[in-house]
Amino acid sequence: MPDLPLLQVSGLACRRGADWLFRDLNFAVRSGQLVWLRGHNGSGKTTLLRAVSGLTEPDEGHLTWAAVSHAAHEPGRQRLVYVGHLNAMKDDLTVCESLQFIARLHGQDGSRPRVLEALRLLGMYHRRNAAVRTLSQGQRRRAALARLVLESDAALWVLDEPFDALDIAGIDTVNGLLKGHLARGGSVLLTSHLPLDVSALQATELTLGPEAAA
Numbered sequence: 001m002p003d004l005p006l007l008q009v010s011g012l013a014c015r016r017g018a019d020w021l022f023r024d025l026n027f028a029v030r031s032g033q034l035v036w037l038r039g040h041n042g043s044g045k046t047t048l049l050r051a052v053s054g055l056t057e058p059d060e061g062h063l064t065w066a067a068v069s070h071a072a073h074e075p076g077r078q079r080l081v082y083v084g085h086l087n088a089m090k091d092d093l094t095v096c097e098s099l100q101f102i103a104r105l106h107g108q109d110g111s112r113p114r115v116l117e118a119l120r121l122l123g124m125y126h127r128r129n130a131a132v133r134t135l136s137q138g139q140r141r142r143a144a145l146a147r148l149v150l151e152s153d154a155a156l157w158v159l160d161e162p163f164d165a166l167d168i169a170g171i172d173t174v175n176g177l178l179k180g181h182l183a184r185g186g187s188v189l190l191t192s193h194l195p196l197d198v199s200a201l202q203a204t205e206l207t208l209g210p211e212a213a214a
């Protein structure tokens with residue numbers, strides 16, 4: 001079954017209170033494909049990313065992972081890495097310790113040399129022993145994105161505004177990681193209010209909210 005998508009989203013719907021954020025949403029994410037989720041503030045992008053990651057229960061719909069179908073409220077069994085707004089770094093740990101903790105929590109090799117190499121690639125080696133709480137926003141984002149190096153073999157990267165707070169060098173680094181992941185046959189679902197290099201990343205756009213119907 002070579003042409004099956006990694007993830008097929010069918011009839012997905014989420015609401016907040018009485019209002020539907022999105023309804024009857026259908027799209028696929030294939031191996032080697034990046035899907036750029038767009039939409040105005042509050043249109044439901046983060047909610048959708050959380051639903052795909054199994055962190056929010058959708059109100060309707062199904063996620064079909066490769067050949068295995070799940071009710072939408074069950075997390076998919078394909079391995080994915082989710083990097084959200086809040087970065088999931090523990091303030092009281094050092095940068096290195098915090099990443100070791102997250103890697104081990106996800107059943108990954110969290111050895112110090114491996115984490116240090118990831119931090120080096122993200123330009124954060126010099127802050128390896130700093131407490132997370134002392135990092136700038138951009139440094140915090142870089143450190144959190146080091147997870148993409150540690151979990152580079154995850155089938156799907158789900159990224160909520162990965163370029164937020166990054167400087168130009170940081171954006172270049174993340175674009176390089178995305179290209180490498182796609183070239184290896186990995187898949188990406190991300191939101192970004194910053195423009196993406198659509199042609200270099202061969203991104204497919206998916207818009208939530210009123211623009212979707214325009």
Ligand SMILES: Nc1ncnc2c1ncn2[C@@H]1O[C@H](COP(=O)(O)OP(=O)(O)OP(=O)(O)O)[C@@H](O)[C@H]1O
Nearest residue numbers: 016017021039040041042043044045046047048191
């Ligand atoms: N835990 C929550 N409880 C109640 N309402 C929520 C909750 N989380 C999100 N919402 C609401 O759901 C709507 C969609 O939020 P969401 O964060 O998914 O939007 P978004 O498209 O990611 O926005 P942005 O572009 O601003 O990041 C918003 O109106 C928000 O206020």
